[in-house]
Amino acid sequence: MRAADQLTAFVQAALAAGRGREEIAAALTAAGWSAPEIAAALDAxxxxxxxxPVPRPRPYVxxxxxxxxxxxxxxxxxxxxHLVSLFHALIDMWLPDNGREDWRYYGASSSIRWAVAALVVFGPLFLWLHAxxxxxxxxxxxxxxxxxxxWVGYLALFLAACSLLGDLIAVVYAFLSGDLTLRFxxxxxxxxxxxxxxxxxxxxDAEGDAHAR
Incomplete structure (x- = not known):
């Protein structure tokens, strides 16, 4: 039996025997368990x-x-x-770089077709799955x-936050370098x-989970 399972079983047995939470916590502290471990075991x-003792709901996989x-x-x-790619390609067509007219018509149009194809497949799939x-x-x-x-929710939050920070860094760098154009x-x-x-x-979603807990 794992140590965590032993701790959970002991707390269950002690509560079933009518022992108080303070008494149980004192005994576990004397045995060497940490305060967070004791609090988690009692809160279960x-x-x-x-x-x-009635078990409380616990996270599951x-x-x-x-x-x-x-x-x-x-x-x-x-x-x-691909949403970002689509709008970037449209901006390239509306505001092309000087000397890159050929790419404006061929490269950008190819990027637009590819981005639209991907959005037609993944956009509705994401909306359906999220709903x-x-x-x-x-x-x-x-x-x-x-x-x-x-994990998926917080990973999405982390990547979105990193994208925002990286975007801000790029804007500040372009401004300091004198390259902050309308296109950029x-x-x-x-x-x-x-x-x-x-x-x-x-x-x-994350706030909803916090309120649920």
């Missing part, structure tokens, strides 16, 4: 009068949800990437304890807008 059980949220994250990444996850969460709030769901600024705004939407979307 709810003492109800006339009933044995599901292989099915791992597949679902991995697909959701991949569709989100592809949608965001399905929201409906499942509304029907069963316990799904908010999914470890995979939380529009592309930076596209990156910031897409990253901001991802932040807003998954920040709401």
């Amino acid at each position: 059980w709810h003492a109800a009068p006339g009933l044995p 599901s292989a099915g949800e791992a597949f679902f949220y991995a697909l959701l994250f991949a569709s989100l990444a592809m949608t965001a990437w 399905r996850a929201a409906r499942a969460q509304a029907a069963d709030p316990g799904r908010g304890r999914s470890v995979v769901r939380r 600024l529009l592309k930076a705004l596209v990156v910031a807008a897409v990253a901001g939407v991802v932040l807003a979307l998954f920040r709401r």
Whole structure:
């Protein structure tokens, strides 16, 4: 039996025997357990009068949800990437570099076709998966304890925040270098807008998880 399982079993048995939480905590402290370990073990059980210790809901991992949220994250990444690529190509067509007229028509148009093709596939897939996850969460709030769901959500937040910071660094560098053109600024705004939407979307989910806990 793992040490954590032994700790959980001991706390359950002590609570079932009618021992107080302070007494249990003192005994565990004397045995060498840390305060966070003791607090987590005690918080895992709810003492109800006339009933044995009632287990509290705990985070869980599901292989099915791992597949679902991995697909959701991949569709989100592809949608965001190609959305940025699409608008960057449109900006290149509207505001081409001097001396790069050929690329304006051939390179940009090819990028636009590829980005649109990817968005046609991954955009609806992401929207459907996200809506399905929201409906499942509304029907069963316990799904908010999914470890995979939380990891995917916070990974999306982390990457979006890094994109915003990198975008800001690029704008400041271009400004200091005297290269801050309208074309560059529009592309930076596209990156910031897409990253901001991802932040807003998954920040709401993260706040909902925090309130649920």
